[in-house]
Amino acid sequence: MTISDRLDDLRKTISDCQLAAFGDAQARLILKASHAANVQREVLDTLCAEAARCFATAKNLSTSETTSDQCIILTTDDIRIYLRAQARPDFLCLVCKPECDPSQVVPIGLEFLARLSRQE
Numbered sequence: 001m002t003i004s005d006r007l008d009d010l011r012k013t014i015s016d017c018q019l020a021a022f023g024d025a026q027a028r029l030i031l032k033a034s035h036a037a038n039v040q041r042e043v044l045d046t047l048c049a050e051a052a053r054c055f056a057t058a059k060n061l062s063t064s065e066t067t068s069d070q071c072i073i074l075t076t077d078d079i080r081i082y083l084r085a086q087a088r089p090d091f092l093c094l095v096c097k098p099e100c101d102p103s104q105v106v107p108i109g110l111e112f113l114a115r116l117s118r119q120e
Helices: 001-015 042-063 102-118
Strands: 017-024 030-037 072-076 079-084 090-096
Touching: 001 017, 001 030, 001 102, 017 042, 030 042, 030 090, 042 079, 042 090, 042 102, 072 102, 079 102, 090 102
Parallel strands: none
Antiparallel strands: 017 030, 017 090, 072 079, 079 090
């Protein structure tokens, strides 16, 4: 199963998920994404830049007791959840409807990243 297939499955698993993307915050590049056909590359580029800023800010604010591997941004239009494993540059971006519950989405996203790193 390809990463694209896995992202498609992830988006279907999370009922309010509108976009699922896998990217590299250091390179500032979305590598693969699953979304509606009308999403333009510029949107993906903006999400990637936002993820890089979030992780950099979280790293500057983190202490030994906190983590900088999750960022959640709430807007009037959506909830953007950025996740990464062990401060690696690769990350998962999930854009969900405002009604979604991040406490349910985050564990699903973290499990996706764990499976991806194990390449199951």
